[in-house]
Each structure stands twice: as C-alpha cells, then as structure tokens.
Amino acid sequence: MGHEELRELIGKQRTLEILELLEANGTLNYTDVERQIPTSSDVVADRLSTLVEYGLLTRDERSAKDIRYSITEKGKAILEQIRTLESILDG
Numbered sequence: 149m150g151h152e153e154l155r156e157l158i159g160k161q162r163t164l165e166i167l168e169l170l171e172a173n174g175t176l177n178y179t180d181v182e183r184q185i186p187t188s189s190d191v192v193a194d195r196l197s198t199l200v201e202y203g204l205l206t207r208d209e210r211s212a213k214d215i216r217y218s219i220t221e222k223g224k225a226i227l228e229q230i231r232t233l234e235s236i237l238d239g
Contacts, residue, residue, distance in 0.1 A: 149202065157202060158230070162187050166195050167204065167227055170219040175208075178215045199223065 149157075157163060162185050169184055170176060176184075182192045196217055199205040204223035208216045 157198065158226075160195060160198070162191055163195050163199065164227075164230065166192070166199065167219060167223050170205065170217060171224060171227060175216050175218040178217070181217060 165185055166181060169181065173180075178192075178196070181196065182189055185192055196205065196207070200207045200217075202222075204220055204226060206218045206220055208218070210216065
C-alpha cells in the first residue's frame with residue numbers, strides 16, 4: 149500500500165470509527181455496525197468492504213442475513229499507529 153492509498157483509506161468518512169468500534173466491541177454483525185455508525189448504509193457497506201479488502205477486518209458470512217466483522221491484528225496495528233501520530237501532534 150502506497151502513501152496515496154493509505155491517505156485515501158484513512159481519510160474516508162467513518163473508516164476509523166468502524167475500526168475503533170470493532171476493536172472495542174469484538175465481532176459485530178453488519179446490522180450492529182450500521183446502527184452504531186452515524187452515516188448511510190451505503191457508506192457503512194463500502195467502508196466494511198474496503199477494510200476487508202485491505203486485510204484490516206475479517207468478514208464471516210454465516211448466512212445471507214448473518215454477516216459478521218472482526219478487526220484483524222493489522223487493523224489494530226493501524227489504529228495504534230494513528231494514536232501514536234495523534235499523541236505526537238498533541239504533545
């Protein structure tokens with residue numbers, strides 16, 4: 149992943165909120181994520197798909213109506229690095 153891809157991924161609306169939600173709550177189904185993220189269902193679906201594509205989330209389709217998402221170690225590492233950058237900017 150190059151700089152441009154990273155900027156595009158992290159800069160997208162609700163990306164970090166979804167990662168933080170799954171980090172804090174563990175595995176959630178799509179409906180739970182959608183309820184807790186204040187945006188359209190299209191944005192939630194797009195972000196989840198993108199995060200899975202980059203390996204930051206896993207997607208477990210148990211049935212057509214039961215799709216669950218979990219944050220990966222890679223996703224946790226991204227959040228940790230972002231928090232480090234935030235602390236540098238705050239300090």
